[in-house]
Amino acid sequence: MGFEGIGAAVKRKEDGRFLAGRGNYVDDINRPGQVYAYFKRSDRPHARILRIDTAAAAAAAGVVAVYTGADFAADGIGGLPCGWQIHNKDGSPMAEPPHPVLAQGKVRHVGDPVVAVLAETRQQAKDAAELIEIDYEDLPGTASVLDALKPGAAVVHDEAPGNLCYDWQIGDKAAVDAAFAGAARVVRLDLTNNRLVPNAMEPRAAIGECDVAGNYTLYTTSQNPHVIRLLMGAFVLHIPEHQLRVVAPDVGGGFGSKIYHYAEEALVTWAAGKLKRPVKWTAERSESFMSDAHGRDHVSTAEMALDAEGHFLALRVSTLANMGAYLSTFAPAVPTYLYATLLAGVYKTPVIYAEVKAVFTNTVPVDAYRGAGRPEATFLLERLVDAIAHDTGIDRIELRRRNFIPANAFPYQTPVALQYDSGDYETTLAAALKAADYAGFPARRQAAAAQGKLRGIGISTYLEACGIAPSAVAGALGARAGLYEVANVRVNPTGSITVFTGTHSHGQGHETTFAQVVADQLGVPVSQVDVVHGDTARIPFGMGTYGSRSIAVGGSALVKAMDKIVAKGKRIAAHLLEASVDDIEFKDGKFSVAGTDKSKTFGEIALTAYVPHNYPIEELEPGLDETAFYDPKNFTFPGGCHVAEVEIDRETGVVRVVNFTAVDDIGRVINPMIVEGQVHGGVAQGIGQALLEQAGYDAGGQIVSGSFMDYTMPRADNIPNIHVGTESTLCTHNPLGVKGVGEVGAIGSPPAVINAIVNALDAYGVRHLDMPATSQKIWSILQAGAPRMAAE
């Protein structure tokens, strides 16, 4: 074998089955005797339910059962739980209204499930749903946070007067106000972060099953099967863990949207128990648009206090965050601890104050989507920095350099709770500018102008916090769960290895990268390592994959478990080699006595552990199978610099990203091929947010982007080739020195693209643009006024 350890671009183990069409996604699974569920959803944003008549549907061909919210109420089934509790400025807890499985009394957003029809075939269920009659009394609805907070706005939940979920703050307000009072200058920017639909290519799906003894199985499209088992079992359906198995097999992308416990999972499991038949549901894409948690949707004001030289003295931020109609699993944490704590960014701003109001509206619940809070913070900061450059005339690169946290300042305590362990922002900036040929831009701009194109360049120097999270910290901040990770390393008798991880791979390639970590540490080939994930009956209790945590937290647990394997192996080797344990070294897959040629291979030790004929049985158990839990000491802090170069067609307003360069510090790289792929995908989602994507609602809450025909997904011809570089400083507090790469692309790229567009439009007096920068928006700017100066 060639080198397959940490740092090798090993081809993926999982590709064989995917390329052959032999993946095993939830909708590919069929259980004997299954019935199909179809949901009749609200087609209106906000209404009282006056009457539901399901008689005709229940009598329709093939229909097995019809359920409404009343059936859940009668069964004593409460609502879906929220996993994070935020406290208001006055210390009181956030408003936490119930989130029923099926609507009770009212519908609160388009897509709210009202009735479930179960039938022998999918088509029969769908046909029968057409026969359901629901009388609604329409109520006024709201979609925007600004409207929902207006006096007299329709109230989404009686439990949340004024539609306020919470009013939260962080930072030293008095110190910030004092700094503003003494500032030479204040620069202010109002901005929104556009609402997005995650749109993993695999629509959500779930199959519930229950045997005669009351043992349940749920197959579901999840990023974290144990979390679903805990939430649904303990808090919704009251099924004890040992009688509930949750399987998340191959999952076709998640991006956050498959973290959460959804109503459909609870319904198919509960109904399977009632019917003693498997119940299958697969979302149609139209359902995804109105039932998968959306992302972003912030309205913010940011103000920076500056001294005369452009040093940042204080940052003040006020944000309104849309929660949608119900609290999704992680939703309250996103605009608080995953957002406001990031507002220092890469800058040594001495004092920061942020306040966040979370608001209920008649829209689909909003929760974490790739980056979750950090893209919002990064967009705000990196747009604000460019606005400061615009207003003060200081060069935007120089302005950033003047305010960077220097490389010798780590560990660095920010004024918003986080302590960064490592980073070097000057190095990633310099590397990105060089790779993007920033110096050569004026010539390219001129060449473009000669062809009638407006060309612009923009950068963002970003930082994010991932590898979530130290459990005690998360708990203090309102998390209702721990956020450690687990790995079980099972060495099989002939030396092959099975790893059981609590993380979940839905595109990230853990089956390869985790095997590489094992190959690196234990000296066995990648082909001899099998990585098992996604089945609570097989894996130990772990928290799953989100927040770029898999390698930083799960990989660390894996290293800890392997440390135990090696320690035990040394004791077995000492016995076989008649040496002291302290003299045994383990290297390149061999246990040897230091300073001698006496050694035993890893495979020999494994076999001895399972065939313990010559074995220190009095003091050592047989077997070689170790589990470790790892609770991280801190978040990890990837950062870097993204450079976008755009060209605008003056006739049409179409923006094309012509060059994109990402130089990221993600700590140690396990597999550079996979790392580049993660950055490519994240950047494409970031370009999508910047140019194309908008989850659209009308003012009353009717969804107007309900399919791929009106929600613009980035396609191959919208995305440029992406240059990816890495410049690593190692994480100082985990054993692999890793930081995480899953989200950096989506975090760093949107402000780089918008900064480039604003740069391209500098002659038009544009200071700021909200996303998405559609061709219509750009065209209107181009039409509105002649350039202040000749762009050429």
Add this chain to the structure above:
Amino acid sequence: MPQVTLTVNGKRHTVAVEGRTLLVEVLREKLGLTGTHIGCDTSQCGACVVHVNGDSVKSCTMLALQAEGAEVTTIEGLAKPDGTLHPMQEMFREHHALQCGYCTPGMVMSAIDLVAKHPEGLTEREIREGLDGNLCRCTGYHNIVKAVAAAWPLMHQKAMPAAAE
């Protein structure tokens, strides 16, 4: 219920379908060929692309009855019986052109048709435009484009014409 007879991956099947049954539903639900995926309900995403009589087709856009007598190839039918992958599948693996794998079957089927129908060569721009009917949310398309360009010489058994590069 009407019947349709079609040949899928070289094997002839006769199945009873409703008039409204889609080709993709026959493939996935009647024939168990779950490699062909469904990613949307508006014929936008391309996860369901198969070859029908040699042309790439979104199998969610075709009624099963329209496939009467057709030769259909799905992702499961690409590799040789001994398991040797089609050059396009091989290049997808080589260039890390897939992550979650969900769009992959449709993307591979579209890409094969694109390359096969352009013996004169393909520029990067043409590849990007040629894959316009297939959505991928994971890869950012970068490595897919590389894989398709790398498969062209293997499928045509000659170097990509310089003018096209």
